[in-house]
Amino acid sequence: MGNEIPEKRREKLRQKELSNPSSSGHGSNLADLVGGLGWKGTGIFILLIIAGFIIYSLFFR
Template sequence: MDFREETPEEKRERLRQEELKGNPMGTLGDGVNRAQFGSFADLVGGLGWKGTGILIILLVLGYVIYKLVS
């Protein structure tokens, strides 16, 4: 058997899956609100630090290009 420590990402995913199994309709409102308003924490958690860095660079470059054009 594998007795390694669970990473924080694995623990969050395991807890999320357990919540979905235990209360599938209770998380429906959370999912709708998250889809409607977005959650930066969920986005960053899914991307990791490299993806987040690339996202920030793209946002800054987009802003600079916008300012240069307008």
Template sequence: MSEDKETPEMRREKLRQEEIKQNPAGNLSDAFNRNESGNLTDLVGGLSWKVTGIVLLVLIGFLAALLFFR
């Protein structure tokens, strides 16, 4: 696929792979830090906008039900 037709997701993955090749110890540190704090952008980046919206609606509905039935 040419550079012009490359999607942003493909570009991010390509840059991530290049960084892993150049600095494997830094990648290990990043993985430990991500594990401690969580990474919402990776979660949402892997989902489509429709699925993200559904997940948000389910979470909001769950929270509303907790408050209503309390």
């Protein structure tokens, strides 16, 4: 494990965490959500948040 590249080490730790969900504590977080969406999904997610903020500011000013 000493000469592993960091990406493989992170992936092993992530897989270990996924197989034992009680150790993570809180379930999923924003990083897990964004990591699962990919760059297109993340862009759409950000656009939806911005659009929601604009609509909210128009109606509840």
